Amino acid sequence: MSELGVLLLQRLRRDRVQLVAWLLGFAALAAVGHSAVTSQYGDPNQRAEVIRVLEQTPSVLVLRGTPQGTQIDAFQFMLLFAFLSVLVGLMATFLAVRHTRGDEEAGRAELVESTPAGRVVPLLATAVEGVIAVVVMSLVGSIGYILTGANTGEALLAGAALASVGVAFLGVGLLCAQVMATSRGANGLAAALVAAAYLVRGIGDATGTIDAGDGLHVTPGWTSWLSPIGWGQRTSPFSDPTGWPALLGAALGLLCAGAALAVRSVRDIDASIVPERPGRTSAGVTLRGPIGLVWRELRGATIGWLIAAALFGLLVGSLSEALNATADSGLKDTLGGTVGQIAGPDVHGDLVDLFIVAMFAIIGAIAAVNVAQAIIRARQDEAGGSAEIVLSTPVTRLRWILAYLVVGCASVVAVLAVAALSALAGATAAGAPSSAAGTIMAASVAQLPAVLVMMAVVTLIFALVPRLTVGLGWGVLLLAIFIGQFGGLFGLPDGVREISPFSHTPVVIGPHVDWSAAWVMLGVAVVIGGASVLLLRRRDLALGG
Template sequence: MAGTFTGTARLTRLALRRDRIQLPLWIVGTTALLAFTYAAEQEQFPTEADRVTALRTAAESPAILMLRNAPSGITDGDMLAFQILAFLAVLAGFMSILAVVRHTRQNEETGRTEMIGSMVVGRHASLTAAMIVTAGANLLLAALLALTLIGNGLPAGGSIAFGLGVGAAGLTFGAIAAVAAQLSQGARAANGIAAAAIGAAYLVRGLGDAFGEVRPDGYTMTSAWPSWLSPIGWTTLVRPFADDRWWVLVLPVAVFAALLAAAFVLADRRDVGMGMISARPGPARAATALLSPLGLAWRLQRGTLLGWAVAIGLFGVVIGSLAGTVADAFAGNEGAARTIRELGGEGALADSFFTAMLAMVGAMVAGYVVQAMLRVRAEEAGGRAEPLLATATGRLRWLGSHLLVAALGAVFLLLLAGVSAGLVAGLSAGDLSDRLPDLGAAALVQTAPALIMIGYVVLVFGLLPRLAVGLGWLGFAVSLIFGQFGELLNLPQAVRDVSPFSHVPALPSAEVSATPLVLLAVVAVALGAAGLALFRRRDLAL
């Protein structure tokens, strides 16, 4: 049995060397976000009365509970857990799935596993090394989060529970990614399965908190049963700084062990390079559309676009369904109104709510375009771009085709969100003309940040291809935090201005201005043009 793990130590060192930049960026960035949030909380809620008002607002608003989590108290630690604990669990989850898939399925896809396997390496060594690195990263993240809170004077017990809750969520999603890597036949599919699990876990946790029971004090809550079905829900149910329910951590540890055992069993039952879910055989003759680079780009991107369309369409329906209740939920509650206006700008409260929600859709679409554009790096690294570019197909035409598909996909997703939200809101009000045009236009102005992200990814792909994946997602994360959460975190305006999200007109709560949209478009074109020029002049890099 020991022979199946031969070479694990060396593969672990190799994985650590490959991740010497990406994992530290994830860990340090997540810890810094916690520190910024704590500093902003001290300014935003300086008194106990401010906290009670804010939490009473949250307890009465399913929309806020979906985005945050059920409040558990009014201390500094309680407020911090309410504001950011679930989001940190999401970040730990993405860090974990990317690391696990990178060192398992991606290695098989690029041929590294077969080359390494020709030496004295056990069958389980690669998966074990990936899980050791991922577990170590989550433990280090948990420790840094706890030390950050302790250093700010918060109770040690709650701080450690806070950190371990986030780390436990990361471990769980890492194990889910390990199973996905055995089921799928490609790294993108494995990442997609695991990312969908994170999205589902966040949604289920949100439903559990939204339908939770408000306690007699009016500002703390008991989550409903769906939260117990979610790994992110388990993190919040630890209730750090309130109850410190350590026993809840048994759930993610048990699921981690069970899923890891399942991953090892599945690894024994498949060939290297294959997945338990076999790829469908293609047709005997290729479609005529595949004779062009644009047709090929669409064929490669359509699965990703479909998955995002389902998620964003459902989110649009949820936004529209809240149209009839948002004004009543926030009426007379200045704390809730202030929070929504910080996210959505000044204007009528319902309009500010829709602005905030559609800004979140804009962030989701920006995430889609990053994923879509990084497909070109996967094609290059996998050796599939080289034979294609050896034909009459030019580099600019090949890369431009992927750029066009990503841009049109972003417009489609934004229209889908705006139309679905507008239709549901209009049907609820009995007048389709009441919301459909406004929300459609409000969604479309979010195209500008998506185009900026496309240009940025093209630039890093042309300049630093081997770091394109890490830098691409890092740029997205920085833009999201500075732009979407800059106001809530009390970041300086100069810092918030770095993000393209900060310059989007706040429709429908404010009048549209063409100037920032034109400037964003110019920046997007400049970034894309620079990236295309750099790609045209550099060598292909595996």
């Protein structure tokens, strides 16, 4: 077998679990989106109503996409295409960096490049694997549309649009890996470019013009031409099928991949276009103990989450008033039903309040992911061996683990506070009544107990079965988020929903808010957390694996 074939198989084998996980996640998101749309907006008149509301709220168009009529598949395409594009884009860039700069950094590339495979064939194998992954993912999207009754040609075009975005970002990822010296840097740059493409397209969508005809189509503004996601969107497969914008993405991918191959064929191993800057030669004042160390390790991710929370909060704030001002009563009932199910079981109330509570449930999920990262970092430090160095100094186990818990708690509080403040700012700017401010503050605080319970549970997993921390920790967390916040949408029985701490988050609507569950959860978090810390002091350090 040729070198290319061997390397391609090796890459597919190495990624088999990861790619299947991406594929399942992608399919699940698409399916959830589809079932939510068909169950909530089954009637074309409802969809027309929603589109009219969205056209008045550009901030939603930034998040979602431009309306392309009331046809059910077109409606879904508007709601989901940009999200799915980001997912495919990230999958492709991570894949590209993992097998190029990642392997180079780990020293594996040196081993492979010393064989007849040489410098260029491994990169080529990565590109081929990436195209296969992107095409399979897009086909799953197309098949999904076909299964739910869409026209086959249109469904395939929707898939091709997605594939063009994936191929474009695959090329971008390959090029980023040549530009940056570390896989961390390359992943960061590539992910930032994916996010930029999403935002640039969003600005184009928000500044689009409503078509004169039925008023239910929007043509995006010119900035959306700057984004591969914008190109994909302009194929408008279910309203006005146009193939050629998809070719732009494929061309960009090919161009970037070609540039990456050209750079790799002339550069030294370990070299990069942007060389890594030498860092400081001695430690600053903040790096003086375990807390300083953990903060340093989690700083980048935490700042990222804070920015996300700020943007999301701003959106929630400005939207809450727009909803109130625009929607007529029939739509309010429909929307109220949906957000009410996210907010909690049997929750009824004012649409704006419901909306705020539902959106803060999502911010709570973001905060929980942030806090889980802190504990999982503790496990990674233990497995990687740097914890051994710290624990061989006068730092006790207690002080060591508390550093992760303290930084984790602080970042949760910061994420919730930033989200609340930016939501307040957004609501005030949009001229919302002062009652919304109270709901925002209360909804934000109400998220904390459930998040802390999740932190304690992940810590317990870390204390009891350290080697399973990463997989089991993420699994339990995502399950809890899913059951707690979306269980209602899927009609899960109450008995199941009550397993998740997120189901017990106080609902801060109405004059008499019941906070007792919050206090109970705080107590549970303290007990589980305390027990975990004690258990952790009694076990061996579990190195490796």
